[in-house]
Amino acid sequence: MALVPMTLRGAQKLRDELDELKNEQRPKIIKAIAEARAHGDLKENAEYHAARDQQGFCEGRIQEIEAKLSNAQIIDVSKLNQDGRVVFGTTVTILNLDTEEEQTYQLVGDDEADFKIGRISVNSPIARGLIGKSEGDEITIQTPGGKVDVEILSVKYLTE
Structure with missing residues (x-):
């Protein structure tokens, strides 16, 4: 397994x-x-x-x-190589470039995911689009609702 x-x-x-x-x-x-x-x-x-x-x-x-x-x-997110890249466990703040709306998510495992409190599964479309990207990157993420253009405002390596 x-x-x-x-x-x-x-x-x-x-x-x-x-x-x-x-x-x-x-x-x-x-x-x-x-x-x-x-x-x-x-x-x-x-x-x-x-x-x-x-x-x-x-x-x-x-x-x-x-x-x-x-x-x-x-x-342990605090022990990761903190090079500014989005990886499992990081907390990411993004700006939707169409709506100017900011959202903050922590990328977590499937069992920990709770969208209402900003914890999204690392397997979700948003997380998959963010993985490997860095602060300042502008990207297009394919979501179930269509394509969304976002800018990564911050990447934090927080334990909570």
Whole structure:
């Protein structure tokens, strides 16, 4: 399986979720199954079946997170060669040359992406258009909505 790029923050977020699933959710589900089992007939015991479904979801998510972490290539943005080029993890401010609108994005892994807070997947059209470019470059990015002309105003190597 290929390595998956991930920021330090993204890896920590997954570790925190894994810890919560293993040490809080899993014991609660096991207790709920035991309590439902005590009610008798399991065929028509909705609480038991609901708890078993919840257990399946929880165990599946634990496996998914463990697989992602085992294949993670954790990148500390502050330790990158800070030569002004756009790479995974950098925070980029661009100016849309048509609308004069400024936007700031951090290029992150797929699991960390959240467009509402300015974190875009390194695999998104915008990020792919920015990778390898430098501050001051004017480029045309092909997006699902059409071509967009932008200027890169700044490239920062921030950890948050």
